[in-house]
Amino acid sequence: GVLVLGDMGEVGEQGPQYHREVGAYASERGVAHLLALGEATRDSVAAFGPGGEHFDAIEPLIERARVLCEPGVTVLVKGSRFMRMERAVAALAGTPAREHH
Structure with missing residues (x-):
C-alpha cells in the first residue's frame, strides 16, 4: 500500500515524536x-526508512503516487486540513478538488 502523508497540525511540542511514530508504524504494518x-513529515520519512520519500510540493508527490498506484493498490491519504491533501485525493481519483473556504 501507499501512505500519502501531510503535516499533522496542532500536535504541539510532541509533533516530531508523533510524526516519527506514524512513519515507524506504517513501515511496521507493511506499507x-x-x-x-510538509516540513514535519521529514521525521516520518526518516522513521519509515526505505520506500519513504519527501516532497516539497504537491505536484511531484501526485506524479509519484500515480506511478505507484496500480490497480489493487490501497492508498491512504492523511494530513491536517491546512495541508489541503484533498488535492492528492482528487488527482488520484480523477475528480477536481473542491475548495473549502
Missing part, C-alpha cells in the same frame, strides 16, 4: 511507500 509533504 510499501510513504509519500510525504
Whole structure:
C-alpha cells in the first residue's frame, strides 16, 4: 500500500515524536511507500526508512503516487486540513478538488 502523508497540525511540542511514530508504524504494518509533504513529515520519512520519500510540493508527490498506484493498490491519504491533501485525493481519483473556504 501507499501512505500519502501531510503535516499533522496542532500536535504541539510532541509533533516530531508523533510524526516519527506514524512513519515507524506504517513501515511496521507493511506499507510499501510513504509519500510525504510538509516540513514535519521529514521525521516520518526518516522513521519509515526505505520506500519513504519527501516532497516539497504537491505536484511531484501526485506524479509519484500515480506511478505507484496500480490497480489493487490501497492508498491512504492523511494530513491536517491546512495541508489541503484533498488535492492528492482528487488527482488520484480523477475528480477536481473542491475548495473549502
